[in-house]
Amino acid sequence: VLQAGPETWPYQRPQIELDVEDMVRVVQSRAGAGSADLLKSSSPTLTALGRLTKSLNDEAKLNHLGRAMMRRYLHQRLEARVQLADERSKNPAINQEEIRRPVFIVGLNRTGTTLLHRLLACDTAAFAAPRTFEMMCPVDTSQDADRYARPPSSDPRYIETQLAVEMAKETVAQFESIHPTAAHLPEEEFFFFEGAFLSHSFAVMADAPSMRKWLDDPSTKTQTHMAYLEHCERLQ
Template sequence: MKNSDTTLQQIRPQLPVRLFNGFGALLEKTRISSTRMSAADLIETAKRRCDLDDFGEGDFFEALSRLLESCQSEARLNLIGKIALKVDVLETLCSRLQMERDRRLYPEIERQQIREPLFIVGLPRSGTTVLHSLLAADPEHRCPLMWEVRSPSPPTHVDEKRRIQRATQSCNFFNWLVPAFRYVHAVGAEVPQECVSLMTPTFMSDQFDAMYYVPSYRAWFFGQDLRPAYQYHRRFLQHLQFRRAAPR
């Protein structure tokens, strides 16, 4: 019984979180709710925020639209969930804008060769993350880290400490918000990051299905040609390798 109580306590949201979400639920009941998010509005917001307008090659509008529609009609997001969705999408859009700017400022990025990449393939919860972490411990391997995937621009060592600090604060907040998640998957600024995060700028990634209950997006996603997502994955790796290279 004691173990069950501990487990329930671990998954129970913090009191401030419950109060905040309760306030959001009250707004929903009184129909004082926020306007639904649209892909077009978020794209324009990201452009204004970054003072940039070039997202590069690849059309992600349909993918983003389907993700937002599924999140808002199926995921049953609470108030914090809605805020997190908007923040995550805007950060992803801004990263894509900034990375495209970086490719113009640093033409060498496009000439980066991704040689002999290692692929880990396996079912969820089968130990792939452990293997990934073991391989990342070898200095011969260039493994993306959470902080640099979250803040890939600029592709230099400028503001590196500040970016790591911001990522650490974000991870600490997430661990406070969802304390039980650390028992499922390690969260940290300098923890190796997996490929799904490098595909998020295309909005065609398993990461969204893992974060939200989005059955219609999932069904659409599984029917897509994912070559654009893998092509962007390669572009992201070029970006990271330009900042810090390794033998493989």
Template sequence: MSNSGLEVRATDGPSFPVLVRALNGYGHAARRIRPRYGQLSTDTLVQKAQESAGLEDFGHSSWREGFEILVDSINSEGNLSQLGRLILGGIIQSTLEMRLRVLDWASKHPQVAQEKIEAPIVVTGMPRTGTTLLSNLLDLDPQNRSVLAWEAGAVAPPPTLSNHREDPRIAASVKGSGRLAKLAPSVQAMHPMAATLPTECVSLLGGEFKSVHFETQGTFTSYGTWFESCDMVPAYEFHRLCLQVLQSTIPTERWALKTPGHLWHLDALHAVYPDARVVWTHRDPLKVVGSVASLNSTLHATNTEKVDFFSVGRNWKDKCLHAVTVGTEFRQRRESNDTEFRQRRESNDTEFRQRLSSNDTVFDLQYAELMDDPVGSVERMYQHFDMELSDLGRRRMAAWMLENPQDRYGRHRYTLDQFGLNPDAVSQEFGDYITRYQVPPEGR
């Protein structure tokens, strides 16, 4: 049954239970006396992770820099409530444990290194551009495999064919999603999630503590600045290791991966996955910026003392602009190294210009096209990469669309002025992006 009558707005803050309000109140009072009360400790987080996992070896120290910068940024800039400190501490400890278990499993099962991750489909684009819908559709193709939400935090030991549907970690993931739903029920209308649905593989990058997903939990400016220019190759190498571990027990033909976070570092993605088939989704930036600011301000409200909506809006507007800028610059560098590509682009070949691909490794997909014809969009994407969508995959996708209308979990409403942003100014800042990718305006 559709809940499309429910409307969710960015200013709809969480309604905490009495115990949570008491916890936050106590923490707030304690910090008046001891300003450092409740701050995260890198040493304590590492020790707790090692004790919980029963393991000690974190492997190469490349993870440490991002870990320390993130914890320091959370402590000094996050303005977290006591609940937020517990949540972020839990996220970081779980990430440390995941890293320990992945490296331990790979060490004890050297055959993992022989697993080949070939020509993965990688869906990316600014947040709120249809990447989740496309990811869900791709997972319905029997040839594809996505990282499921419950697997993302429990890579090792990897599930097997016999327990993949009833692994006890699925129940743990459902329980965790239920807690978020209670604290921030409006999130489901903005970004539907479930333990057994595909999720962003961004959490695998988090094993190196180089991931934009940490910033969805609060405003961590220093970490965000560092992330934009850090060396992401080790993060993608750990990402690949996670896929190898998962694939070692369940044979996999082709991975279908998704996260907007890839857009920030396409160079590192291609360094580790040189044959990746990238799908870049495009949408009117006025809709993107308002939607992503709305989603993140709702998540921040769960963790912080007070949400500065204008700051969240400016921050994510800038982050989205940076993402499309560096993503385009990467493609331009690849194009400039291909004489034939450059000559064809400079010609008046309309069909070729519309594709805007680099050696056919990138497919540009408009959000409007995806919403208007989801299954047809997937077919066109497959044709671009010289792949074939089976009749079974096509029928599954069509059936899924009938079961999952866009407003199934409610309607997400937002305006740019809620975040102190001027539509004309945003359009101007994203002008080059809009022109290059011929992004149509949406509802204006």
């Protein structure tokens, strides 16, 4: 009925707002002390999220389903960022991990960078490439005693991510032919940058020109540097 004639639907549909304060309120109920600064309204993370939600609310013209999906995704990214901050606070030894000789793959779109990335990642003795499920859900919050020994396919994060991947394939079927995705595959850095809400991927998901313009502005380079630091934290 909604597809054939939404004006004939007899019930009022709830309005879905992309609201930073609402997202923070939900996440805060499960947050620890380590993420207190992150959830302050003046934090760089929430400042960037505020710019993004304003652009989406004002410009994206998302339909009801689009707003629901975007709200869920932004909430997931914020929650993952909070979990990471809390995990590092509980385990300060993580900060002592040194990343030696990182390898950067740089290239234009459609030039084979993804293929090269995944080819190098096959050499697990030489390279450690985070997989998609580890990037989307960097902290294993389960309390299983054997969580470090179990195969990835039984990891709750893997299962959750694969479901999200399958949903994305259903929503945008042609994307799989452009950029194959799966929970177990290594992925590009945009998942890391999404944790700081400084990724162009959001402007690809929806029409958000003011957010894209802000990200492209040279004066935003300090924010981008912070996103890189976020990247390094997750690699640790």
